[in-house]
Amino acid sequence: MTPAMENLLLRFELITLQDRYIAALDSDRLEDWPKLFVEDCFYEIIPKENDDEGFPAPVIYCDNAAMLRDRVISLRNANIYEKPTYRHFVSGLQFEKLDDDNILMTSNYVVINTSQAGETSIYQAGRYIDRVIRTADGWRFKSKRVVYDTSRVQTALAIPI
Amino acid sequence: MTPAMENLLLRFELITLQDRYIAALDSDRLEDWPKLFVEDCFYEIIPKENDDEGFPAPVIYCDNAAMLRDRVISLRNANIYEKPTYRHFVSGLQFEKLDDDNILMTSNYVVINTSQAGETSIYQAGRYIDRVIRTADGWRFKSKRVVYDTSRVQTALAIPI
């Protein structure tokens, strides 16, 4: 296989991971979300302002997959009267091979949500900064940093971004 | 060809179909829209609420390509004073081979429209649920279900989603 072809195939595999991530969240299959991470993983949601200034103060922080699963259980048990529908969109994917099994991947995201009353608006825009690792089951997230631009972020009962 | 390569090529062909669909609608080439369906096809626009509850009450329903062509003719003849510009965006593509010639494909969509006064806003977000079939001319839609989140949907004179 030529290097261009290998690169193309790698891009395809990364997009497949990203699309599975989006589809799990937006189809309310939250239980599938932690499965896209390795056990020893890291997930945070952090304001761009803090990230720019190297001031780590994430609004959500999980440093292993068990915490991700706990979060899903909390969301399922929470009594959310007004559950909105989310739609994730990504663009501008960039990736870089750190070695054969580790990738650094970034992309823009925007989440559009629709309230139960049927009102659609932009929920949040920002940038994903991902470390992706090769496993026996395919590529998985080693870490995912969700760096958001939008200031209004509902953390307590929000679905993952 | 390896299975990974075949899968990649299939994804490429499906995205090509999806992009042609979007480009036809957003470039006001409505006449090209029915050509992306087989003759014995099915197209509907249905609220997510109804789809979730298994209560079929589509706001638009066509069960063959002739009905799609009729719809285009109606749109062309309609006296629309304020014709907006639409832009479709898709993300989170998932597909599954039902057999060699039949694919189930889903994705998020958002349509952004701009009025003649130049105001841009979100028109509608939702999810495509497509059956895609192999033909002598390439992949075509066997069925396309447009399941929308947004409640405000103008049906009478709206372009296809």
Added chain:
Amino acid sequence: MTPAMENLLLRFELITLQDRYIAALDSDRLEDWPKLFVEDCFYEIIPKENDDEGFPAPVIYCDNAAMLRDRVISLRNANIYEKPTYRHFVSGLQFEKLDDDNILMTSNYVVINTSQAGETSIYQAGRYIDRVIRTADGWRFKSKRVVYDTSRVQTALAIPI
């Protein structure tokens, strides 16, 4: 390589160019933006209305890469108190080989911006009409026409679209 495979690889290379374009602008690496054009290039931002009527009145017009670099320097020197964050999203890519080294490429775009106060909204939607040319360093923009739908366009100190 089969024609389908060649086409797939070409699409991959074009998307890679487009993603680099987006990432440069949205990551505030403006200096990388002119590098994606050939020296003898053309860049304009023009309202859809004018483009539809064949009435060329671009709000921004550069006809070589030096003008693009000058524009970046102006932006860097400008005293912008309220610098927003931009996120570009594209969809509906279409491309056509004019010859082995020249491609016509179009796609939808939407730019979402977030003010320093953290308010996120749609900044501008429209369509890219690109001429892409093969160089020793890979594909580059020979021309890029940004045809926008949205009327509210801030030109003086705006980042490129």
